[in-house]
Each structure stands twice: as structure tokens, then as C-alpha cells.
Amino acid sequence: MSEPATMAWLASHELRLGWRDLTSLVTAGGRRRRNAIIAIVVFVVAMHAFANWVVKNYATIDIGADPVTLITISSTLLLSWALLLSQAMESVTRIFYTRSDLDLILTSPVSARKVFAVRMARIAAAAAMMALLLASPFINTLAWHGGPRWLAGYGVVAAMAATATAFALALTIALFRLIGARRTRLIAQIVAAVIGAGFVIGLQILAIFSGGTLSRVTALHSPWLVARLPDADSVVWWPARAALGDITALVAVLVTALLVIAGAIALFSARFGEHALAAAGVSAAAVRQRRTSLRLRPRTPSSALRRKEWLLLWRDPWLVSQTLMQILYLLPPAVLLYVTFRHGTNAYVVLIPVMVMAAGQLAGGLAWLSISGEDAPDLIATAPVTPARVLTAKIEAVLGAVALVFAPLTAVLAFESVYAALVLALGIAAATAAATFIQICFRAQARRSHFRRRHTSSRIATFAEAFSSVSWAATAAVAAGPSWLAVIPMAVALAILLGIWLVRPRTA
């Protein structure tokens, strides 16, 4: 190991932490390890198959492509870059507000600037890692069909991750200066989510309304835009050209990215320490509730529990926004489907699966919060209430919240078609019940503030939740047809639940 307290020493520390994080799943040992490895292999194969299906036809695109092709590639890159940016912003804010080892670092005689410089580099490296992993099936497939020049894509992806991190740093620091430490956390997370979702939604909706077809690129091919595109050899196209395998462009892109991230680190690492200290000094705002009467309302244990769950959800804008953000991502396919089938016989039918899917996702989040995210487990466990009753009340709270969100939509649909509304209501009920069931099987004791980490605590539960929601959405879609074939996806959905029941962790 190198000399203590140098940049290299700090970097090796970060590297070790990062490595343990990454491998924790595989090193768990025993059955979990085997399952994790199987899951990874299946995932990699599935991703390659998926990539093959998506990008095979593009492998023949030539390096000397025209601006119309280049704009398509560029906007795909920009889209991915937006997602990288939103990921990076999350990582950056996490550094500010995760107190775990920051106290140790800030009170140690090592210069905070060095520590933060290393940590920023780590974020960039982690972002690049993640992006490369996700992009690799696509790049591999392209290279397989179109020759090794496509491997340049790895360089472009790394450059994109680095610049996205640099921008995330700049944006977070700017937020800190503008609105202060207290509000930056929430705002930055929301900005990150909106950037992530916004680009996707915006571009898709643009495409949909400009051409009325499923193709996302229609808007980019409109004569108005084509007439205004820069020449084929413009600097603007360099990232796209680099992705196509143009070595000069690749080198330029890589060097620029390196300069940008190095510059950002040099510029911001000094500030970061100050801001981290400021974030540490943030006081939780004393929120006084309006209610000041000293009148207690009579309650049964069940109603007390339900009310408590609702109050806690309602008062946590952070958790609510996180949950709703998941739903936001479902909007583009909804619009897409809607517009595509608008001229069909029963247009509204296509909205049903999307809403069922959203309900399942929402229910999963809420169920985790109320069933696993109990902040006073001792109080509940020592109360004279049976565990079954506690669980029932919590489930009721989840179902109530989901119903509150989806009841108006269902009611609107009922004006169009009572049958469709009925299918929607049943689908939402089933997806919600299934997601709640999965959360019950995988319940653990956790603090609510760990909501965002719940996905890492049980990947099986996360995947099962997603697949279950998809199956119920498919069931609802087919049933809305109407068709008896709906029993097929329904059988799949039930099989998933059975599987979950069989593999659920059995802890006393």
C-alpha cells in the first residue's frame, strides 16, 4: 500500500470500498452466491439477445454518415447522457448527505480537498463502469455484425459518463449556492429524476405528435430540422462519429471528456468541503403542525395504525416524490400506446395495462414503506395487538392509498366503458395485492430513510415485483380486449406469486 494520506492512498481506499460494494452480491456465499451468479449469467444473455433484436439493423451504418443519420445517433447519445447525468446527480448528493464516514474524514488532518477530489473521481469511475456494463450488449452486438470499429462505442460511453459527472458536480454546486444546503437535497434529487424522465418523455411525445407513428426519430427527420442541421464535418457530430468508429473523433472526444472532468474536479473539490460542512450543519426544520387542540380522537388499534401510515406517507414529500417518480417513467409508453391506438376501436383499452403496471409499482413502494419501514418496531411489537391485525391494518393503508390515486382515473374510464373500468379496477386490485404480497414475503426491519436502498436488499423481490406487475398488466390488457386468453398471463402472474411464496426467506 502507498504512503498514507496521499491521493493514491485515498484512491486505493475508495477502490476497496467500491469493489466490496460491487462484489457483495457474489461473495455472499452459499446458495445466494450460486443464485446471484445464475441471475447474472441469465441477465447478460438476455441483454445480448435484446440488444441483438434492437440494434442489429444499424450495424451497417457507415462512418461517413449524413447529418440526418448523425442527428439520430446524436440524440440517442444525448438521451443516454441525460440518464447518466441524473444518475450522477444522485451519487453526488449522496456524498454530501451520507454522514457515515464524512465526519471521520472532515475531522482528520487530511486535506478535505484531496478526499473530495478522489471521491469525485470515484463517482465518475462508477458512473463509467455502470454505463459500460449497460452499453456493452449493444456495442458487442454492433461489433459482431458490423465489425470491430463499433468497439469505439466503449470510449464514447466512458467519455459520456465522465462529462455527465462533471455536469452533475457543477449543477449540484450551483444548487448549493443558489438555494442553500437545506433544500438542495430534495431539489437535486427531483431535478435528477426530472432530467432522467423528462428527456425520455419529451422526445417521445415530440415524436408521437409530429408524425403520429411509433418512430421516435420522425421529428428528427422533419424537413424543417434537416434544413437547419450543421454540415457533416461539424464538431457537433464528433461524438456520433466517434461512436461510428472514427478514430480522430474518438480521440478528440476522450481528451475533451478527460479535460472536462479533471477541470471540474480541480475547480469544485475545494468548494465541496465547505458545502459538505454546510450540509452537516443543516438543522431539521422544526415543523409545527397546525393542529393545536388537545383533543384526542378515539381510535381502535386498526384505525390508529392506518392513520399513522397515511400521516407518515403524506408528511414525507421525499418518499412520495420518489414513489411518484417511478410512475413518471410509465408516462411515455402510455402516451405512445394511446396515440398509436387512438384510431382503433377501443382506444382507452391501451391505457389499462399502463395504469395496472403503475399501480403495481406504486403499491410495491408503499408496501415496503409501511410493512418493512417501521420506525418504532418495538412499540408495535409490545402493543396489545396481534401481529396479524397489525399487518392487516398496514395492508389496508397501502390499498387505501393506491385506491385514492387510481379511483378518479377509473371513474373517468367508467364514462367511456363500464366493462373497461371494471377490468381496470380488478387489474389494479390484483397488481396491488400481488406487490403487497411480495413485500410481505420479503419483509425486513429497516428504517424508512433507507427506502432508496430497498432494491439492493432484495433483488429477487425487486424483479418479482416488476414481473408480477407486467403480468397483471398483460392480463388486464388481454381481458380488456375482451378475450379469454387473459387466463394465460394471469397464470404466469400467479406462478410468480407461487414462486415467491416458495423462495421467501424463512426467518423466525
Next chain:
Amino acid sequence: MHKSRPVSLATRGLRKDFERPAVDGLDLTIYGGEFYCLLGPNGAGKTTTLRMVAGLLGPDAGTIAIEGIDALARPEDAKQVTAWLSDEPMVYDKLTPYEYLEFVAGLWRIDAATAQARARDLIGWLGLEDQAHTRCEGFSKGMRQKVALAGALVHDPKLIILDEPLTGLDAGAARLVKNVLRERVARGGTVIMTTHILEVAERMADRIGVIANGRLIAEGTLDELRIKAGAAVASLEDAFLALVASEAAAA
């Protein structure tokens, strides 16, 4: 003299094994209206014992009776008359103390008028009037402990179980908690508590139990413990250390 009193808590052959026995056949008898302190070195099994009594942990063997109720067969009835307070106060960040009390009163099915009167008294008593309608998220540990204590008392338990309730409290808050507990005992309530502050045990306890390695090695009033430990010892601290040392030598 205790023998004529009703028994508030009785455990027989209570046992819990983790890798090794944490509680090893414990027989405790605590009488109504008694202030009982459980002492013991770190890892002796105090918390494990109290968590089993409170219904947070299932014992591997043995019986627990609270106010004559079989706590393992009828847990809800036993919990109705019991309160539990640990050293780490767990309250809901997003609720105000008043809402917290309302929630607890709901769980214990206390009727609204009674709960309201008690909540008002407790909040006044613990000096929480100014914060009664402020969310708990910014509270210090002592304030959280006060809220949790109010929650433990709002349902008027017969048996209060406390695990190191004074850790992290300032002198004023500790005094307040001690006064509240004393007052409960004076009105016929029973208190069982663990502490590492021997002076507290010395001052407040009617009887003291010393456990080590999950077994009760000595029990009695302060004087009885002194005698048991040997003629030379003067303070509870000396007695405690002598008892634990002789147990360790025997083991």
C-alpha cells in the same frame, strides 16, 4: 414481607440460546408495587431477558407470567398491562408528540377522554408543552426519550419494563424520569429496569437482582447483597464487583 404481595412478574426456567446461552434458566419473581433493578456486566443477558418479558423475543424454554397472565399463551392480554422502553427511543420523526400519544392510546384501546387527560398531564409533567405540536424530527435524544416515556405511561401500565432508560439523558431529564418512575411505584405500579449506574440502583431500587452469564447470581435489598458479598464491602459497587468476580471464578 414481600411474600404477601401479589406477584407482578414471574419467570420460570426462562432460557434463550444464541450461539451460546444468553439467558440460562432464569427464575425472577417481582412483586406488585416494587422497584426492581437488574444489574449485570455487559453481555450478561439483561436486555435479552427484558425483551422476552416484553414479548419482543420468543424464549427457547420457560414460562413468563405478568400480573398472573401467561404471557406466552395470551400475549395480547399481557401486553395490555405492560410498557416497554429501551435506551434507544424510537418515535416517528414525522409525528408530533401529541400525535404519537394519540397513536399509542389507539393501540392500547384507551378511551379518548382518559387518554386526553393523561396526555395533557404527561406532556406538562415532562416539560414538552412547547414541542407538543412540533414534529419529532429535530428532537434531541433526551426529548425523544421523554416522548417515548410519555407513550409508555399514557396507557397506565401495571408493569413498566425499562432497558437502561437513563443513558444519554442530562441530569435534569434523568431526575425527571426517576421521579416519574418513583411516583408510579408509589401508586402501586411495578418497575423493572436495568442500569449500569449503580448509584441509581442504590437509591431507587427496593430490590436488586444481579445476573451474570444469563443466571441470577444474587438478589435482595442493598443490605442483603452487601452481606452476601462479604463483610468488608461498603458500597453497592464493591458488592457488585465482588459478586461478579466470584461468579467468574466459579465458572
